């Protein structure tokens with residue numbers, strides 16, 4: 001049994017000027033790798049959560065809602081959502097203008113904006129605000145005092161906010177995998193980014209204004225080669241990710257050998273990390 005993944009979709013991981021993202025693109029080879037990794041992650045996460053969002057807004061989106069996607073990158077999520085919900089209007093914001101897609105569906109627009117400087121929208125505009133895979137782009141203080149308050153400000157009363165990302169802690173982690181992952185965690189800490197911020201997100205989301213019907217759900221994302229329906233895409237994603245991590249940990253090492261060891265460890269140990277979704281409704 002296999003899993004159907006979207007074909008031909010291209011996503012680019014961009015990075016803000018102060019980005020702590022070690023997957024930053026700085027050459028064409030990396031760009032292709034990041035497009036592939038990002039597209040795979042999008043597809044896998046949609047499968048493991050059984051959808052592109054978890055907030056209870058399906059009927060609202062079907063009838064027509066206004067949706068904001070902060071840090072939309074090249075727009076994989078927003079474009080897929082726009083074809084699933086043609087009556088809704090989708091607005092993305094992105095700090096790096098060169099990755100803003102030129103060709104967009106009619107119900108999609110993208111605005112260049114740095115969320116840390118405030119979003120260029122009036123209060124109470126959107127029915128749904130989505131912010132995905134930006135957890136490690138901001139410090140704890142930025143999340144609590146700038147990013148979350150901005151998301152809530154532009155939400156209508158009764159609108160939903162959803163924050164989602166992967167946790168950087170790998171369960172059943174082998175020795176070599178731990179070594180390369182730990183280099184990334186130390187790097188984030190050196191940039192004042194908490195690699196375990198996911199454990200504080202619920203508190204930050206409710207610190208200024210309490211959200212109602214708040215939910216937190218998480219799902220395992222498998223690493224290595226597991227014998228199940230997600231075997232192929234997850235194995236590809238794991239390998240590509242370990243290549244980047246191994247290179248980052250020690251550029252002079254034999255990257256292929258390090259990746260092979262990590263993949264073997266993850267396969268034998270059944271290693272995984274959790275992907276989280278936090279969502280709630282503005283009162």
Ligand SMILES: C[S@@+](CC[C@H](N)C(=O)[O-])C[C@H]1O[C@@H](n2cnc3c(N)ncnc32)[C@H](O)[C@@H]1O
Nearest residue numbers: 014015016071072073095096114115116132133
């Ligand atoms: C890892 S990518 C995620 C893209 C998309 N949300 C997804 O899930 O595929 C993070 C994106 O956030 C953007 N970004 C980083 N800092 C930002 C900021 N301060 N304001 C707006 N966008 C930002 C980056 O340029 C990048 O495109």
